[in-house]
Amino acid sequence: MTAGGGVDEPGARTSTLVILGASGDLTARLLLPGLGTLLAGQPEREVTIIGADREPMETSAWRELVRSALTSTGCPGEVAAETADRAAWQTVDLLDEESLRGLLGAIGGPAVLYFAVPPRIAQGACELLARIGLPSGIRLGLEKPFGTDGASAKAFNELLHGFVAEERVFRVDHFLGTSTVLNVLGFRFANRVWRPVWNADNIERIDVIFDETLALEGRAGYYDTAGALVDMIQSHLLLVMAVTMMEEPARIDATELRDHLAHVVRATRIWADEPATASRRARYTAGRIGERNVPDYVDEPDVDPGNATETLAELTVEVRNAHWAGVPVTLRSGKALGADRHQIMITFRPVAHLPEGLGADQVAIPNQLVLDLGPDRVALEITTNGADDWRDIEATTMSAALGPGAMEPYGQILAGMLDGDPLLSVRGDISEECWRIIDPVRRAWQANETPLETYPAGSDGPASWPRARQWASVD
Numbered sequence: 001m002t003a004g005g006g007v008d009e010p011g012a013r014t015s016t017l018v019i020l021g022a023s024g025d026l027t028a029r030l031l032l033p034g035l036g037t038l039l040a041g042q043p044e045r046e047v048t049i050i051g052a053d054r055e056p057m058e059t060s061a062w063r064e065l066v067r068s069a070l071t072s073t074g075c076p077g078e079v080a081a082e083t084a085d086r087a088a089w090q091t092v093d094l095l096d097e098e099s100l101r102g103l104l105g106a107i108g109g110p111a112v113l114y115f116a117v118p119p120r121i122a123q124g125a126c127e128l129l130a131r132i133g134l135p136s137g138i139r140l141g142l143e144k145p146f147g148t149d150g151a152s153a154k155a156f157n158e159l160l161h162g163f164v165a166e167e168r169v170f171r172v173d174h175f176l177g178t179s180t181v182l183n184v185l186g187f188r189f190a191n192r193v194w195r196p197v198w199n200a201d202n203i204e205r206i207d208v209i210f211d212e213t214l215a216l217e218g219r220a221g222y223y224d225t226a227g228a229l230v231d232m233i234q235s236h237l238l239l240v241m242a243v244t245m246m247e248e249p250a251r252i253d254a255t256e257l258r259d260h261l262a263h264v265v266r267a268t269r270i271w272a273d274e275p276a277t278a279s280r281r282a283r284y285t286a287g288r289i290g291e292r293n294v295p296d297y298v299d300e301p302d303v304d305p306g307n308a309t310e311t312l313a314e315l316t317v318e319v320r321n322a323h324w325a326g327v328p329v330t331l332r333s334g335k336a337l338g339a340d341r342h343q344i345m346i347t348f349r350p351v352a353h354l355p356e357g358l359g360a361d362q363v364a365i366p367n368q369l370v371l372d373l374g375p376d377r378v379a380l381e382i383t384t385n386g387a388d389d390w391r392d393i394e395a396t397t398m399s400a401a402l403g404p405g406a407m408e409p410y411g412q413i414l415a416g417m418l419d420g421d422p423l424l425s426v427r428g429d430i431s432e433e434c435w436r437i438i439d440p441v442r443r444a445w446q447a448n449e450t451p452l453e454t455y456p457a458g459s460d461g462p463a464s465w466p467r468a469r470q471w472a473s474v475d
């Protein structure tokens with residue numbers, strides 16, 4: 001097995017990526033295809049990919065898996081072939097100390113160890129690494145979920161910090177690598193028009209929505225104990241919120257950006273400090289989405305009907321600082337819904353007053369700004385004079401497509417890891433803060449203080465939830 005080097009030299013384009021759990025779903029579906037988009041745009045990179053898993057795999061089979069996954073997302077054939085030819089396989093049991101030592105010895109140089117394994121295995125392997133010691137030049141890529149609650153995330157951080165510097169730990173949240181989240185930075189900070197109005201004086205509410213038509217898709221092993229709150233709100237949506245509401249960083253680097261994200265999550269509190277009433281939860285029952293019949297969630301393969309798993313979660317929080325106090329921020333995500341709706345929605349306060357003779361008998365219409373999280377688009381609903389009667393007022397939508405980004409989110413995340421730039425990885429304190437926000441909600445749900453409602457697959461969620469009113473207008 002050969003080891004690439006150089007991940008430590010700034011700007012180096014030669015690096016070694018060791019994928020632990022290389023026979024798994026994440027590797028085949030997201031990691032390698034993401035890397036393919038990175039190599040498509042930056043073909044000069046020489047990445048040596050070492051696949052590692054507990055079952056042996058022929059090197060030729062691993063190389064073919066690498067080659068086809070890279071080309072599936074547009075990596076040129078010759079770059080994929082060269083990368084595949086460098087790839088190697090290592091059979092390892094990550095929970096066996098000797099086996100893990102053997103892997104580290106075989107890598108023999110700087111590398112990224114990417115844990116594409118279940119969280120229990122990643123944590124167990126890190127406990128062994130704490131004993132063995134981490135060879136210099138190694139970085140760790142850790143998938144979500146990071147811990148299972150605030151206490152376990154804190155303990156995991158303490159374990160890691162005992163043997164590796166925080167700058168070498170890359171906690172993955174692929175939403176930070178999505179083009180729209182990156183686009184929010186330019187949209188917010190490079191436009192003069194938003195700066196004076198981006199605060200509680202002018203903004204009435206914020207909604208971050210990630211509704212999916214996808215149902216469980218065979219992921220009960222993970223999802224049935226996580227649920228929508230942990231799967232989407234604890235990690236992704238709180239960070240999307242933080243990017244939307246943070247102050248302007250002095251520069252876009254890992255320290256500044258993450259300090260600013262941390263300021264937002266540290267100031268975030270559950271609305272009215274009432275977890276039971278600031279949240280809602282529901283689970284899908286049988287229904288139809290387009291041409292698909294979706295079974296009742298509890299009839300999905302491997303679901304434990306005894307788990308009160310929610311497939312739709314909503315949580316309202318407040319960022320309690322001088323800029324945002326009093327503005328409700330609702331985070332919502334669910335599966336098996338009628339439409340994919342991935343949006344940050346900013347609802348402005350209506351004008352305080354309309355001149356007499358304009359919009360007679362009409363109430364002022366609040367401006368609404370929607371940043372679509374794919375396909376990337378921005379839409380602003382403004383108020384204009386009526387088309388038929390200029391004395392009326394009516395809403396009109398202006399919209400524009402945003403750049404789709406040069407690569408898939410996992411390509412962006414891997415680029416940061418390979419280059420040693422933690423800009424888009426979740427810092428340890430931020431991860432703990434996100435758990436601190438949702439832990440009381442989980443406790444309230446476990447105590448049954450918030451009812452577990454139902455909705456038919458393919459619907460908009462429980463009929464009683466007041467959602468259509470809020471964002472029907474910008475479609």
Ligand SMILES: NC(=O)C1=CN([C@@H]2O[C@H](COP(=O)(O)OP(=O)(O)OC[C@H]3O[C@@H](n4cnc5c(N)ncnc54)[C@H](OP(=O)(O)O)[C@@H]3O)[C@@H](O)[C@H]2O)C=CC1
Pocket residue numbers: 020021022023024025026027029030052053054055092093094095115116117118119121143144145222
């Ligand atoms: N799949 C996805 O869409 C996403 C996954 N993630 C995260 O990525 C991680 C991996 O998920 P996923 O790929 O779906 O999981 P899989 O179960 O598909 O893959 C995990 C792999 O790890 C191997 N493994 C388990 N135990 C050991 C061990 N002791 N030593 C070496 N290898 C081991 C498994 O082998 P075996 O089969 O023999 O057990 C399997 O090949 C999880 O943390 C998940 O939360 C995050 C976002 C999306």
Ligand SMILES: O=C1O[C@H](COP(=O)(O)O)[C@@H](O)[C@H](O)[C@H]1O
Pocket residue numbers: 174212214231232
């Ligand atoms: O991390 C996750 O994200 C996906 C949604 O993100 P996408 O980039 O795949 O659209 C979600 O479906 C999944 O449940 C969650 O684990």
